[in-house]
Amino acid sequence: MKKNVLIIGAGGVAQVVAHKCAQHNDVLGNIHIASRTAEKCQAIVDSVKEKGSLKVAGELQAHALNALDIEATKALIDKTQSQLVINVGSAFINMSVLQACIETGAAYLDTAIHEEPDKICETPPWYANYEWKRKELCAEKGITAILGVGFDPGVVNAYAAVAVNEYFDSVEEIDIIDINAGSHGKYFATNFDPEINFREFTGQVWSWQNSQWTSNKMFEVKRTDDLPVVGSQTSYMTGHDEVHSLSQNLGVPNVRFWMGFGEHYINVFTVLKNLGLLSEQPVTTAEGLEVIPLKVVKAVLPDPSSLAPDYAGKTCIGDVVKGKKDGKDKEVFIYNVADHAEAYAEVGSQGISYTAGVPPVAAAILIAQGTWDAGKMVNVEELDPKPFINLLNEMGLPTRIKDEQGDRALSF
Secondary structure, eight states: OOOOEEEEOOSHHHHHHHHHHHHTHHHHOOEEEEESOHHHHHHHHHHHHHTTOOSSSOOEEEEEOOTTOHHHHHHHHHHHTOSEEEEOSOGGGHHHHHHHHHHHTOEEEESSOOOOTTOOSOSSSGGGGTGGGGHHHHHHHTOOEEEOOBTTTBHHHHHHHHIIIIIOSEEEEEEEEEEEOOBOOSSSOOSSOHHHHTHHHHSOEEEEETTEEEEEOTTSSEEEEEETTTEEEEEEEOOOHHHHHHHHHSOOSEEEEEEEOOHHHHHHHHHHHHTTTTOOSOEEOTTSOEEOHHHHHHHHSOOGGGGGGGOBSEEEEEEEEEEEETTEEEEEEEEEEEEHHHHHHHHSSOHHHHHHHHHHHHHHHHHHTTTTOOSSEEEGGGSOHHHHHHHHHHHTOOOEEEETTEEEEOOO
């Protein structure tokens, strides 16, 4: 049974992960938080203590770490005796942290696909460019590595697996819809690190259609859905991690991802892009200073974790799945609705961070208990989704299903 957690990262998602690990430290053991800035980690430690989140007495410590340094990461894993590493830092560090886990024997979990700073929208499937190249090594060494176990990717992968396995004889379409119907009260902001967030929307939009990769431009294709709780919402086809594994693992000919954007967001984003302010290529100012425009934009935008206190409204994220059952057309919507204010009250983060941070802790618990200790590299849809969904129901992310029988809670 694996114990002791090392959390890498110190943003809003890491804060949720720390609080949820603390609430389950009777199973997970000691908790360590590491990032380049020890002060940010200590602030999370202080937050956990202030809210009294620790279920039982145990270690809760902050550490400074450059996670791109594999040897330093290995040393910290060994020093803290961590058998579970939850990587919620920048997507640029995935491969370094994964390698440290492979060499120390720790289980690895992350919430987003690896990226290289100088490459955007690489050839799909994206996982094959980086993480999947370590599949054989993980299997040889018996290393459990669960990729993309946030909400999207992550929970939506489990929803897809449940739909394919339990509700259909054959599936034709999986459309993953991510709607944030909340408001942070700022003129403009991103919910995650702007440097990563904007990269999703500046390149090609890859989708899996008719069993082949299809490319579109951002904001080129949109849809409108009448969704539970949040009502009528417009979303745009967007490139996203889970499309790149679901397309390869479930045998479904059409897999697409859709994200909701308001007109104001699109207008500001478009202006920034057209002015070249989202570029990662350095420019030289009249004073001779070399700057990267995207990093300047990041510096002037609000820190995503600072949005939490004033965030109001709800999120709705789920899978619309269409196919055949007993020779008849069938459609289901498997989804979750989260509340920003409730998330802040519980863990001090907004709802987007909450939906991303709870699932990796649920997965870590399942590894600790042996249920998901796969001894190899997997994406979420390759695991039994039922214990995961049941645990999330208990941990603050309840799942619902809407089909011809109505709208109801889903558990197993």
